[in-house]
Amino acid sequence: NAGVTQTPKFQVLKTGQSMTLQCAQDMNHEYMSWYRQDPGMGLRLIHYSVGAGITDQGEVPNGYNVSRSTTEDFPLRLLSAAPSQTSVYFCASSYSTDRSYEQYFGPGTRLTVT
Amino acid sequence: QKEVEQDPGPLSVPEGAIVSLNCTYSNSAFQYFMWYRQYSRKGPELLMYTYSSGNKEDGRFTAQVDKSSKYISLFIRDSQPSDSATYLCAMSGDNYGQNFVFGPGTRLSVLP
Numbered sequence: 001n002a003g004v005t006q007t008p009k010f011q012v013l014k015t016g017q018s019m020t021l022q023c024a025q026d027m028n029h030e031y032m033s034w035y036r037q038d039p040g041m042g043l044r045l046i047h048y049s050v051g052a053g054i055t056d057q058g059e060v061p062n063g064y065n066v067s068r069s070t071t072e073d074f075p076l077r078l079l080s081a082a083p084s085q086t087s088v089y090f091c092a093s094s095y096s097t098d099r100s101y102e103q104y105f106g107p108g109t110r111l112t113v114t
Numbered sequence: 115q116k117e118v119e120q121d122p123g124p125l126s127v128p129e130g131a132i133v134s135l136n137c138t139y140s141n142s143a144f145q146y147f148m149w150y151r152q153y154s155r156k157g158p159e160l161l162m163y164t165y166s167s168g169n170k171e172d173g174r175f176t177a178q179v180d181k182s183s184k185y186i187s188l189f190i191r192d193s194q195p196s197d198s199a200t201y202l203c204a205m206s207g208d209n210y211g212q213n214f215v216f217g218p219g220t221r222l223s224v225l226p
Contacts, residue, residue, distance in 0.1 A: 004157075033211055033212065040122065040218050042120075042202065042216035042217055042218040043158070043204075044216075045212060045214075048211065048212045056212070058212060090158070092157075092211075094211050096211070097209075098209065099209075100163070101148070101160075101211075102160065103148075105157030105158050105159070106157050108155070108156070108157050
């Protein structure tokens with residue numbers, strides 16, 4: 001049981017380049033999400049998915065696309081990288097009931113855009 | 115005013131001390147409260163999850179919610195150097211992850 005995995009761990013992009021951050025989970029969770037973490041800002045939600053084929057925008061979706069073709073995978077695409085997208089990106093999967101909640105984060109991808 | 119406020123620290127304490135970490139919030143609709151621990155260069159890890167007001171204890175950790183004051187706390191008893199990490203609070207009005215609002219985190223160092 002690997003939990004949530006993310007690749008790559010580090011990436012440097014030039015302005016205007018595109019790339020895909022990969023995320024996979026093996027816990028059969030329906031809910032998956034992408035966050036970015038910047039100093040002093042806390043975690044901010046980019047996009048999320050409540051199941052295969054269903055995605056929606058979070059707080060800071062501009063410049064990012066997602067898709068969810070399977071329960072396990074939730075890739076994040078940067079369409080045209082900008083220096084403002086320099087950040088640490090975390091993927092998470094979770095499971096909730098009325099009174100309980102479990103959430104697991106991946107190890108993160110550190111992205112630098114020059 | 116931010117929805118969730120948290121002192122960024124750093125907070126340094128000697129080993130064995132009782133640590134108190136706090137968050138304040140402005141949205142009275144928040145009912146679900148979480149604490150996460152994040153080690154350097156790692157993903158956050160969910161430590162405590164509470165619904166509505168009251169206390170919840172798990173080993174050396176106690177989470178406390180005071181909705182009347184819009185104030186939540188995490189207490190760590192008998193703190194250890196392995197507790198050195200950044201602690202994030204998060205809260206929401208429902209149990210849907212997309213609505214969770216995170217604080218910026220408090221960095222804690224427990225000195226041996």
